[in-house]
Amino acid sequence: DTGVSQDPRHKITKRGQNVTFRCDPISEHNRLYWYRQTLGQGPEFLTYFQNEAQLEKSRLLSDRFSAERPKGSFSTLEIQRTEQGDSAMYLCASSLGRGRGAFFGQGTRLTVV
């Protein structure tokens, strides 16, 4: 499968715990995005990487959230001290360049109990 891969697909965690998600983009794509989707809503932009540089962060990305993309390949999204409001689908997407569409992974569904 040469699409965007996300791991894990599902995560249930207790409030206050830390979680980390991984995204492997399409191999030649230098642009990587994280989005969050809550039930009944469209995805909301969280952050953008071009290669290893994080070029934009949404205000939705509080201090408890951190994303990295070492070496411009895979990316991780960590949430510290999870809250029930963090329960959502976290989507990763990648794209190649200007004007190209972004391709999304299947997402990681986080449930905070």
Next chain:
Amino acid sequence: AQSVAQPEDQVNVAEGNPLTVKCTYSVSGNPYLFWYVQYPNRGLQFLLKYITGDNLVKGSYGFEAEFNKSQTSFHLKKPSALVSDSALYFCAVRDGSGGYNKLIFGAGTRLAVHP
């Protein structure tokens, strides 16, 4: 600020009939518009995009979309619906001038195609 609106929460259509899923947009400057589809337990799949050029854009799975600048609309269409088209459809607009896919999505429209 850029935004899109999908005025219908759900669209019902009989198999074989034409379908339309509506989207209107509000942007400053030239719009970069997209349609994505989401099947249950699957990620978003890219259907088509409008950047410039012909107002009728053809995409995947027989879908097309019509860009109408005067009505600020970008409706998704298909001449003959299939039951397998039943899914959640999202319209999106690219936000910002950075040249990357920071997308603003609508709330989505659920399409139900009945046999």
